[in-house]
Amino acid sequence: MNAPAPDQTRDENCLFCKIVAGEIPAQIVHTSDHSVAFRDVNPQAPTHVLVVPKGHYPNAGAIAQQAPSMAADLITTARDVAAQEGLDNGYRLVFNTGEDAGQTVFHVHLHLLGGRPLEWPPG
Numbered sequence: 481m482n483a484p485a486p487d488q489t490r491d492e493n494c495l496f497c498k499i500v501a502g503e504i505p506a507q508i509v510h511t512s513d514h515s516v517a518f519r520d521v522n523p524q525a526p527t528h529v530l531v532v533p534k535g536h537y538p539n540a541g542a543i544a545q546q547a548p549s550m551a552a553d554l555i556t557t558a559r560d561v562a563a564q565e566g567l568d569n570g571y572r573l574v575f576n577t578g579e580d581a582g583q584t585v586f587h588v589h590l591h592l593l594g595g596r597p598l599e600w601p602p603g
């Protein structure tokens with residue numbers, strides 16, 4: 481149901497491409513034309529949602545360069561999910577990029593965290 485449009489890329493070995501395509505289950509909380517938002521399997525806050533593009537891009541820099549409107553859609557979708565989740569007191573958006581940042585899934589995903597006070601700096 482969320483299959484990428486023909487002009488969108490897909491990596492056959494990618495976990496998040498399979499979630500987007502509905503081939504692996506996830507708790508989807510919101511979809512837009514270009515993005516899918518689902519709950520993180522290992523939540524770090526009362527609300528922890530991942531917003532991913534329907535097409536495959538390995539990281540934030542790649543999607544910003546190759547499809548800037550889809551990069552913007554990740555952020556507006558995260559804003560809409562934050563409103564839907566009632567995060568009126570604030571929330572955090574994070575793109576982990578590369579090994580040192582702890583990126584483990586190489587399909588860009590925007591972490592939306594909220595529902596408790598969040599410390600800074602992160603670990």
Ligand code: DGP
Pocket residue numbers: 495506507518519520521522530575576582583584585586
């Ligand atoms: P990162 O470390 O930034 O690459 O974040 C990857 C996140 O993906 C991590 O917080 C856990 C989450 N995750 C990994 N596998 C799955 C899965 O199969 N389903 C869901 N919903 N989340 C997953």
